[in-house]
Amino acid sequence: MRxxxxxxxxxxxxxxxxxGGLRLTYNPASAPEKITDAPTGVEIATVTDTRKTxxxxxxxxxxxxxxxxxxxESDTTVAxxxxxxxxxxxxxxxxxxxxxxxxxRLSAIVRRLDANQxxxxxxxxxxxxxxxxxxxxxxxTRVYVADAIDGSLFALDTAVFAxxxxxxxxxxxxxxxxVDKALDDPALRAAxxx
Numbered sequence: 001m002r003x004x005x006x007x008x009x010x011x012x013x014x015x016x017x018x019x020g021g022l023r024l025t026y027n028p029a030s031a032p033e034k035i036t037d038a039p040t041g042v043e044i045a046t047v048t049d050t051r052k053t054x055x056x057x058x059x060x061x062x063x064x065x066x067x068x069x070x071x072x073e074s075d076t077t078v079a080x081x082x083x084x085x086x087x088x089x090x091x092x093x094x095x096x097x098x099x100x101x102x103x104x105r106l107s108a109i110v111r112r113l114d115a116n117q118x119x120x121x122x123x124x125x126x127x128x129x130x131x132x133x134x135x136x137x138x139x140x141t142r143v144y145v146a147d148a149i150d151g152s153l154f155a156l157d158t159a160v161f162a163x164x165x166x167x168x169x170x171x172x173x174x175x176x177x178x179v180d181k182a183l184d185d186p187a188l189r190a191a192x193x194x
Contacts, residue, residue, distance in 0.1 A: 022073065024171060025085075026088035045136075050110065060116055085176070089182075090106075111126040129143075
């Protein structure tokens with residue numbers, strides 16, 4: 001009986017606490033260049049999350065042994081966060097998502113979007129963008145990747161002292177970077193034109 005109690009107490013102590021309600025907002029460092037000669041509107045048709053994790057999981061902070069201490073979760077799905085970031089990125093470039101009579105459809109597949117802190121803070125994003133015409137026929141596709149590593153190997157803000165907000169900011173910046181890479185790609189801009 002005592003042995004069972006100790007095992008239960010140990011498993012509860014080692015279980016990760018969840019920090020929910022986190023948001024990621026598209027926040028470029030400078031004003032993006034406007035897209036000229038684009039259609040009056042671009043429909044964000046679908047955003048699909050193909051990650052093999054919970055749909056609202058953003059990342060994890062681990063202790064020195066690699067055991068999860070803090071789980072980072074959003075109040076919405078990662079697919080919705082990416083959709084919102086793409087829409088904000090298009091608006092920043094002068095295109096209204098879903099504007100009058102969109103002739104172009106943009107779809108995204110989220111292959112990776114996560115943050116991890118073992119010692120340093122790391123964030124990774126990999127998103128496939130597809131451009132289709134009004135009938136849904138795909139005419140262009142490309143994968144965009146952004147990675148970030150922040151902090152020092154000798155940092156004191158690790159494990160239980162690690163900041164959820166600091167890791168969230170690194171992931172938010174990485175998402176912004178991958179959206180900027182995509183929407184500033186001359187090939188994608190050309191594919192948006194009717």
